[in-house]
Amino acid sequence: MTGTIIGFGKTAGQARRARGATLAAATLALALSTSTAVFAEDAKFDPNASITIGSLYEPQNLDNTAGAGQGINEAFNGNVYEALFTLTDAGDVQPGLVAAQSVSEDGLTYTFKLRPGVAFHSGDPLTAADVKYSIERVTVEHSKSSRKKSLSTISAIETPDDQTVVVKLSARSISLPYNLSYVWIVNDAAKDLNASEDGTGPYRLDEWRRGSSLALTRNDKYWGTAPTNGEVVFQYFTDATALNNALLTGAVDIITSVQSPDSIAQFKDNPDFTVTAGQSTTKELLAFNDRVAPFDNVKVRKAIARAIDDKKLLTSIWGEYGTLIGSFVPPTDPWYVDLTAVDAYDVESAKALLKEAGFADGFTFKLDTPNYDPHPIVAQFIQSELAKVNIKVEINVITANEWYTKVYKAHDFQATLQEHVNHRDIVFYGNPDFYWGYNNPKVVDLIKASESAANTDEQTAKLKEANTIIAEDAASNWLYLYPQIVVSSSAVTGYPVNGLNSQFFAFGIKKSEQ
Numbered sequence: 001m002t003g004t005i006i007g008f009g010k011t012a013g014q015a016r017r018a019r020g021a022t023l024a025a026a027t028l029a030l031a032l033s034t035s036t037a038v039f040a041e042d043a044k045f046d047p048n049a050s051i052t053i054g055s056l057y058e059p060q061n062l063d064n065t066a067g068a069g070q071g072i073n074e075a076f077n078g079n080v081y082e083a084l085f086t087l088t089d090a091g092d093v094q095p096g097l098v099a100a101q102s103v104s105e106d107g108l109t110y111t112f113k114l115r116p117g118v119a120f121h122s123g124d125p126l127t128a129a130d131v132k133y134s135i136e137r138v139t140v141e142h143s144k145s146s147r148k149k150s151l152s153t154i155s156a157i158e159t160p161d162d163q164t165v166v167v168k169l170s171a172r173s174i175s176l177p178y179n180l181s182y183v184w185i186v187n188d189a190a191k192d193l194n195a196s197e198d199g200t201g202p203y204r205l206d207e208w209r210r211g212s213s214l215a216l217t218r219n220d221k222y223w224g225t226a227p228t229n230g231e232v233v234f235q236y237f238t239d240a241t242a243l244n245n246a247l248l249t250g251a252v253d254i255i256t257s258v259q260s261p262d263s264i265a266q267f268k269d270n271p272d273f274t275v276t277a278g279q280s281t282t283k284e285l286l287a288f289n290d291r292v293a294p295f296d297n298v299k300v301r302k303a304i305a306r307a308i309d310d311k312k313l314l315t316s317i318w319g320e321y322g323t324l325i326g327s328f329v330p331p332t333d334p335w336y337v338d339l340t341a342v343d344a345y346d347v348e349s350a351k352a353l354l355k356e357a358g359f360a361d362g363f364t365f366k367l368d369t370p371n372y373d374p375h376p377i378v379a380q381f382i383q384s385e386l387a388k389v390n391i392k393v394e395i396n397v398i399t400a401n402e403w404y405t406k407v408y409k410a411h412d413f414q415a416t417l418q419e420h421v422n423h424r425d426i427v428f429y430g431n432p433d434f435y436w437g438y439n440n441p442k443v444v445d446l447i448k449a450s451e452s453a454a455n456t457d458e459q460t461a462k463l464k465e466a467n468t469i470i471a472e473d474a475a476s477n478w479l480y481l482y483p484q485i486v487v488s489s490s491a492v493t494g495y496p497v498n499g500l501n502s503q504f505f506a507f508g509i510k511k512s513e514q
Contacts, residue, residue, distance in 0.1 A: 047230065049230060055255075056238065056243060057236075066193075078507075079505065091498070129159055138151055139154055229511060232506040235251070255488070264487070274490050277497070280481055281422065282482040285477070287417070288301055295414065303354045306347070317374050317378070327478055366393075368417075438470070438476070447466050492511045
């Protein structure tokens with residue numbers, strides 16, 4: 001028996017880029033905001049404007065089931081591809097391509113009715129078969145999607161007609177709508193999704209110049225509200241200083257997330273720019289390979305955590321910005337617990353733990369370090385701190401592509417630095433096959449049980465318990481929570497300001513007429 005159904009309610013792009021490059025920024029008042037988006041309703045805007053977004057995160061490919069990295073979420077999530085449900089910039093789950101849903105009384109069957117009249121960029125209509133195909137791309141054995149484990153309770157997907165999808169579960173999954181917000185709906189006839197796309201979103205891919213830029217042009221046949229601009233170009237940089245200079249010179253309109261804190265003052269005190277502080281879910285992480293010695297020893301992991309002065313690190317990089325965290329869970333998650341006192345900075349205690357673990361004279365390990373800011377700086381800081389307890393750190397600088405292949409896929413590492421951007425991603429510690437190899441059966445059971453919870457209070461209690469155990473195990477070393485600072489030309493408004501999952505919705509961005 002089912003419950004009540006709930007209703008929810010030179011290409012042209014290249015020419016626009018050329019015109020947009022000649023526009024000078026308008027001078028508006030400086031604003032510092034903590035809202036979810038910046039708006040200037042009274043200003044007239046150009047509905048065909050080209051918006052250039054500066055970013056440090058170029059995708060490795062265009063398929064988020066193939067380990068494309070956070071850059072593809074930034075550019076494509078909600079812009080090119082849509083999901084059954086949408087995770088808003090404020091962190092709320094709202095209907096996307098779903099018009100209505102019903103849930104059986106036992107919580108094991110979800111029935112989704114699709115929005116009518118939705119078409120892919122190729123012109124093909126959206127059908128239930130496309131939804132089934134898209135979900136199975138994530139859950140299939142060879143999928144590299146980080147959400148594969150979260151959707152493992154799906155036992156079958158049925159498509160009784162073109163507008164109806166029935167998802168059957170082997171166990172209750174209270175987070176199913178949330179988890180489905182990560183599943184891009186793609187045309188089941190699409191080919192080579194590593195280098196092309198066929199989504200339903202408000203933009204279509206115009207051009208991807210690897211190593212340089214990715215251009216999206218407005219989808220004039222979009223089923224929903226039309227974008228407030230004509231084109232968006234993500235311009236990629238490997239150096240934060242170069243990115244800041246691009247904004248200063250007008251080469252880009254927006255920086256999605258400032259990575260060079262020393263530069264903020266030059267924008268904050270300049271009326272030609274807007275500096276906006278939002279909420280972040282991005283954690284800077286020293287991840288151990290918990291499968292291999294010496295990091296399979298909890299005392300070694302705890303010793304390293306105590307030997308690193310996280311507060312000094314955060315201040316040295318971000319000054320007054322950013323937040324200390326004692327676990328993988330940021331304050332915006334419902335199951336946050338303040339665990340900053342667990343394995344707090346204490347060099348003498350670190351030395352004692354190393355002695356107990358059999359490493360009184362220290363040891364040497366290799367730290368695989370992504371080559372973009374702030375990771376090299378963080379690596380050098382860790383190297384200096386751990387030298388005080390006789391641990392030698394060999395810094396191995398690698399590219400994002402190398403990190404994905406060596407660390408994420410092959411698990412061929414001792415320790416690594418990485419920023420993890422996802423919202424509610426404590427579930428990764430319940431997956432022993434995840435790249436860091438943490439495996440505590442009690443945590444696995446708690447995270448699994450939290451999904452079968454009858455209500456959110458029960459879910460929250462179980463995840464708080466799991467979070468505390470993970471911290472006590474020093475499964476990783478959570479160095480700090482990034483600040484989320486977006487800087488733009490004062491001529492543009494309407495952009496998202498929270499760093500949720502690294503997504504950057506472009507469809508509401510407006511550029512004032514010149």
